[in-house]
Amino acid sequence: MSAGRRLTGVYVALALAAIVTTVVVAPTQPEYGGDGPWQGIAVDDLRQQPTTTGWRVDLRAALAPGAPPECLRYRSTPVDQGLALVSAAGAWTYGFANDGDCATPTQGVGTRIGALDVDRGDFRWVHDVADDFHELGLTGPALVSSVSTVEGAGLVLVRASVDGEQVLTTLSTETGRPVDVVATGSAGDGDQFQTAGAVVVTGRQQGVGGVYRYELRDARDLGRVVWSGAASTAGIALALTDRLVVARADGSVQVDLATGAERPWSARLDRLVGYAVRDDVVYAPRGGAATGRGDAGFVALTADGERLWSSDRDVRGAYSVTRTCLVVTDVRSRTVTCLDLATGEVRWRDPASSSSAVDGLPGQTDDRVFATATAAGPGPVVVRALDGATGSAGARVSLPDGAVLAAAGRTVGYALAYGSSGGRSTLVAFDLSSGRPLWQHAAQLQVYAWAGRLVDVDVDGVARELVAPDRVAVPPGSAGA
Numbered sequence: 001m002s003a004g005r006r007l008t009g010v011y012v013a014l015a016l017a018a019i020v021t022t023v024v025v026a027p028t029q030p031e032y033g034g035d036g037p038w039q040g041i042a043v044d045d046l047r048q049q050p051t052t053t054g055w056r057v058d059l060r061a062a063l064a065p066g067a068p069p070e071c072l073r074y075r076s077t078p079v080d081q082g083l084a085l086v087s088a089a090g091a092w093t094y095g096f097a098n099d100g101d102c103a104t105p106t107q108g109v110g111t112r113i114g115a116l117d118v119d120r121g122d123f124r125w126v127h128d129v130a131d132d133f134h135e136l137g138l139t140g141p142a143l144v145s146s147v148s149t150v151e152g153a154g155l156v157l158v159r160a161s162v163d164g165e166q167v168l169t170t171l172s173t174e175t176g177r178p179v180d181v182v183a184t185g186s187a188g189d190g191d192q193f194q195t196a197g198a199v200v201v202t203g204r205q206q207g208v209g210g211v212y213r214y215e216l217r218d219a220r221d222l223g224r225v226v227w228s229g230a231a232s233t234a235g236i237a238l239a240l241t242d243r244l245v246v247a248r249a250d251g252s253v254q255v256d257l258a259t260g261a262e263r264p265w266s267a268r269l270d271r272l273v274g275y276a277v278r279d280d281v282v283y284a285p286r287g288g289a290a291t292g293r294g295d296a297g298f299v300a301l302t303a304d305g306e307r308l309w310s311s312d313r314d315v316r317g318a319y320s321v322t323r324t325c326l327v328v329t330d331v332r333s334r335t336v337t338c339l340d341l342a343t344g345e346v347r348w349r350d351p352a353s354s355s356s357a358v359d360g361l362p363g364q365t366d367d368r369v370f371a372t373a374t375a376a377g378p379g380p381v382v383v384r385a386l387d388g389a390t391g392s393a394g395a396r397v398s399l400p401d402g403a404v405l406a407a408a409g410r411t412v413g414y415a416l417a418y419g420s421s422g423g424r425s426t427l428v429a430f431d432l433s434s435g436r437p438l439w440q441h442a443a444q445l446q447v448y449a450w451a452g453r454l455v456d457v458d459v460d461g462v463a464r465e466l467v468a469p470d471r472v473a474v475p476p477g478s479a480g481a
Contacts, residue, residue: 003328015325030433031367031394032411038323041078041452043363046410046429046468049439052456054465055121059457062126063112064088069461071102076450079149079173082119084451085156086286087147088461108141113158115176118453121465129158132169132181138162150198150219155179157195157219161187168200168222174317179381180222184215186232190235195219199257205235212237216244216255227260229391236270240280240303245269266305278321285319286310298326300344309344322360324388329358336371338391341374355384360363363449364408364432368394383415383423385435395435399428407449408432414449421445427454427466441466 037043060069063086070091077085090106111130112122142162150157156171159189169181184202192212200222203214212235216227229246231237238246247270255264263425275284282305282383286297297315300308315337316363317330325338325347336350336358355371365386374381381403385394403417413432419425419442427447429438441447447466448456454466 032180035365037363039361039362041081043407043409043449043452045412047412048468050441050442050466050468052464054467056464057121059463060116060461062123064109067109071106072461074457075148078451081452084112084116085147085305086116089166102428110144111142118451127171127176129169129197132178133162133167136183137163153220155196155219159193170222182222194239199239201239201244207428218257227255238269276321283326311339311344316394320359322369325470327358327369329355350391361405361408365410370405397430
């Protein structure tokens, strides 16, 4: 055989080997997303067993000095990547018994709000809103019911009740200094509160069986009531980022945040059995809008209440808004349906599902949805990953009894399972592509993702960052390992 023919044979053999490698190896390569993190916060991608050797910060000393550590839990609200608002709360707020030893020491706990830099592990500021309440002459123990951020305004909005009054206050996200503090009226069990963007809505019923009356405020100027008005006895209202929608007996009206002007809303808010809102688009069961029943498909409404689309009438069930789908789970027919958010068209159906819930995961970098099936009795929780574009089945994950999905990095998914503290304090990690388990971390008290970092809180109220040798073991931008 000539040298030329031998060389040609080598090239052919190499080409065949490349084809075999492509056909045999490529399909087994893991696939991971390359999009930005869903809901805006990227979560640590820890593929190896983590340790608590990262930064350390004493939450109890900063947020609840003097309170017994065993009586406390801690809650976090993300501000941005790497920055979280953290406050203390009594253990009873997380479902634990508030026995006599904890009831008195935890009165007023929660009024200290701290902006925690979770990249460095220190507080940028800590502010006690009880000091602001004192300026209004309110000196009793305060119960903080919500802490949120006002997107684009650099403000923290805090709602609390103290001395029988409902109080709203705003703080500077940058410095923690108070901007506004106002008392909005007597506190009652039926009081309503909503916020979206800069819209702040409070409402209360005018006597037993009476109509509700609402007040609309701009979070950037809490002291000014933009609008006040009556609704119906049912008290149905919806806050969107630039307006308030109120249901009345003769129809629904929308109130502009900038001007306080009223004009009709094109749909009947009181006829929606339920709804989900994303980017000021309202997604609701179509039967609810037309007949008061959630059995005739779904409808999408603009901020003005005008209909964007209506789905097929045979789509029914529990629903959630994911990255690209309105996912509807019909337990009766064992069907999961993905409706395109923009058009309402059926993108795909999974006709043989035993799922009880389908949702996306904060931080995930693709459009997958995760279908969870819970056993009738004690037993593992089975999760199936479905492609958001096609519905094709991917990874199958088996989680401990009672576990719930929590968040995702680029290649790692996280779930919270019950630990020794009696709450969900064990973090379970699994590979997003294959579903195989990676590791478990059992915290003494709490563990969760705070503004993208995984944080362990011990029984003394000390928080530690979970770290692993490599935060990201799969190269960014790569489809495979």
